[in-house]
Structures are given as C-alpha cells and as structure tokens.
Amino acid sequence: MTTATFYQTLAKARETEPIFYSDVLGSWVATRYDDVVRITQDPETFSSRSVFPKPTGLPGAAQDAMDFLFAKSVLVLGDPPEHGPVRRIVHEGFRPRAVAAFEPQARALIAGKVDRLPDGRFDLVSGLAFETTLAVLMRFMGIPADRYEFVREWRESSQMLLLGSAGLDTDRLLALGETYMRGVEYFVALSEERRAAPGDDFMSLMTGTEIGGRRLDDEEVVGQVVSLFGAGTESTANSLVNIVLALLEEPGRWDRLVRGDVDADRAATEGLRYDIPGFGVFRAVTRDTCFGDVAFRAGDLVLLSFAAANHDPKYFSDPDEFRLDRPVRADLTYGYGIHNCVGAAIAKLTLTLTLTALVRRFPRLRLVADQEMTYQPYSLSRVLAALWLDGNPC
Numbered sequence: 001m002t003t004a005t006f007y008q009t010l011a012k013a014r015e016t017e018p019i020f021y022s023d024v025l026g027s028w029v030a031t032r033y034d035d036v037v038r039i040t041q042d043p044e045t046f047s048s049r050s051v052f053p054k055p056t057g058l059p060g061a062a063q064d065a066m067d068f069l070f071a072k073s074v075l076v077l078g079d080p081p082e083h084g085p086v087r088r089i090v091h092e093g094f095r096p097r098a099v100a101a102f103e104p105q106a107r108a109l110i111a112g113k114v115d116r117l118p119d120g121r122f123d124l125v126s127g128l129a130f131e132t133t134l135a136v137l138m139r140f141m142g143i144p145a146d147r148y149e150f151v152r153e154w155r156e157s158s159q160m161l162l163l164g165s166a167g168l169d170t171d172r173l174l175a176l177g178e179t180y181m182r183g184v185e186y187f188v189a190l191s192e193e194r195r196a197a198p199g200d201d202f203m204s205l206m207t208g209t210e211i212g213g214r215r216l217d218d219e220e221v222v223g224q225v226v227s228l229f230g231a232g233t234e235s236t237a238n239s240l241v242n243i244v245l246a247l248l249e250e251p252g253r254w255d256r257l258v259r260g261d262v263d264a265d266r267a268a269t270e271g272l273r274y275d276i277p278g279f280g281v282f283r284a285v286t287r288d289t290c291f292g293d294v295a296f297r298a299g300d301l302v303l304l305s306f307a308a309a310n311h312d313p314k315y316f317s318d319p320d321e322f323r324l325d326r327p328v329r330a331d332l333t334y335g336y337g338i339h340n341c342v343g344a345a346i347a348k349l350t351l352t353l354t355l356t357a358l359v360r361r362f363p364r365l366r367l368v369a370d371q372e373m374t375y376q377p378y379s380l381s382r383v384l385a386a387l388w389l390d391g392n393p394c
Helices: 003-016 033-040 060-072 083-092 096-115 124-141 145-167 170-196 202-208 218-249 251-259 264-274 344-361
Strands: 019-022 027-030 121-123 280-285 289-291 294-296 301-305 388-390
Touching: 027 033, 033 280, 033 289, 033 301, 060 145, 060 170, 060 218, 083 202, 083 218, 096 124, 096 344, 121 124, 124 145, 124 202, 124 218, 124 344, 145 170, 145 218, 170 202, 170 218, 202 218, 218 251, 218 264, 218 344, 251 264, 251 344, 264 344
Parallel strands: 027 301
Antiparallel strands: 019 027, 121 388, 280 301, 289 294
16 A cells, blocks of 8 residues: 555545544544544543553463563553653653753764665665664663664564564464563663663663652663663654655655755654654553544553544645645654653654765665565554665666
C-alpha cells in the first residue's frame, strides 16, 4: 500500500466512522485528533497497564525476561500513580539543557557515520538509519561504543521475545531469554558503576536524581533504559527513512534544503507529521463507558491512530500534502498526555542532525530509479525494507 493510499483509507474512516472496530486488530480504532487527545487524557478509563497480557509458562530465562520487562517498564506499561514519579525522574534527563549539552557529541557521531557512506549508491535502511539511531542513543545513555554489537543483539532478542514468543520453540525461547537477561545484567552493573562514579550521561542522571523523596534503584533504572531503547530506536530510524523518501519523491524539496531555503528541523517536523512509521498505541478500556456514539465495554482495546490524527483536516490544512512551509502546530507523532514520548527531544535531534549531515555530504542526492518499495510485514507499522539512494547521480 502506497503512502497516499494508506492515508486516503484513514481519511475515509475519519469522515464516515471516526471510531470503528477492526476485526483484524481485534480493537477499536480512533482516527480523529480530538478523540485521540481526549482518550489520552483519561488513563483511568483507557489504561496502558492492561493492553498486553504478560506471557506466562515460558521456559527458564524467557519467562525471567518477560517478568522483568512487565515489572519494570513503567514508562510504557504503567498507569498512575506509579507512572508519575518514575516519569518525572526520567524527564530530568531530557530537559532542554541536557539535550543542548549532548548536541555536539551527537553531531560529531552522526557526521562520522554519514561521511563513511559510499559516494554512489547505498541503502539508507541498512547502511545508516538503524546504526546511527542506536549509536546516538547509546552515547546519550552512557553506554560504551564498543558494546554496539552486544546492544544490537540484545535489542533484536527483546523484539523477537515480545513480538513472536507464541510461535517460537523451547530452544529458541531459551536462547533469546538468556541473551535478554545478559543484557539486563550488563545494564544493572553499568547502573551500579554510574551510581558510584557519576558522569555526564543519562544513566548517571537517573541514578542520582531524587524527586519528592523518590529514587530509582538499579533495576528500575535499567527498566527505563529498556523502555527507551524499545520505543526510540526503530521508530526514529524508520522516521528518518520516511522523511528522506518524502523529500526525494519531488527533487525540488531536497534542493530547497541544500540552498538553505528551509532548515532540516522544519523538514523533520513536517516529515514526522506527514508519515510516521507507527500507526499509534493501544489503550485498554477499564470500565463500560460511552464515548460519543460508541459504547466501549470493559476489556475492549482501542488503537489511538496518531497517523490518522496527524492528517485531520480540522488541524492541518491539505493534510495529505508534504509542505515544507506548513505552519508548525502540535501534531501527535510523539503522543499526548502522560504517555507522550519522554525522549522526543533526542529523537528529533537525531533526525535533524542526520538530515543536516546528509544534505552537506550529498547535495545531489536522489532516489534510485525504478526500485520496488517493499514494506516489512509488521501489523502496526509501515516500515520500508530498503530505500536505495544515489549520492552521485549522472
């Protein structure tokens, strides 16, 4: 499904049945900006905690991994009152002063990755996007660069456990669980080191911050690291791919960046609104409730479609157009309410700096002609398998 077709389908739903039931998802889907915002503001009725039931009966380390994940991922899977104190501590690490202090490190790291790309053709997905996003997040966290392969393998194991545990055999589950728990042990040890000898990184800040008499212990620190890696790595990498695709579908857009007619931050902002890789997030209904013309029942799931809300014509004129001159207003790419993305500033910084580096390195960048745009088979994301670019077209 092309980008245009995807958003046309959402637009039809938003106009005719703004909250509809999807048999495929087994969930209601909310498509209007106002409805999505209203639901995020009522965590007592629309809960994050009960969205995904914890798998049970898994062998050994696989069950240990699930137990840790569901117990410690308060940022993503928590509701008030336990969610608020943890979020306030984590938020300290993403304040403007901390992000500004990190920018020179991120800029140098990203420039180095871009400069190592070949002069001619390369795949943005495998050649830059994920590697850069993970490396930036590791640097921000305070994880040594030489642990990149270890962290990458750990991330892949955690994804497979979460998304595919029901279809894996015992040996594979055990292997993935052991890899995941080795990662937890490593991060706990690193948290202990940072607590004893703090640096200027995010983990050090989390171990040393106390708000309202509340501190995070080392397992809680690691739980938030797990959440941030899970929420921030693939989503930022895939956002970069979608933004570059949108900029190059009409070459004049890239040329405007090269000339300086528009800056990379504005391009990233519009790109995030125009085509976010994830459809949205689920909430679980905790009690029977009427919402407009829809009667939700306790136990129902509701998908908050940020993708559809970002194309709501009530808030965005000509929403299906990619416009570099669009007036900036609050979109829902990074969510809303108590669960809006706490790491959005680092994600946005990564995107802006990577676009800036690509424009500098490849002023004549173009899409490789006649390539087939193939999307990965993820039910809740639109993720390109590859995006081939030519940095030196004839």
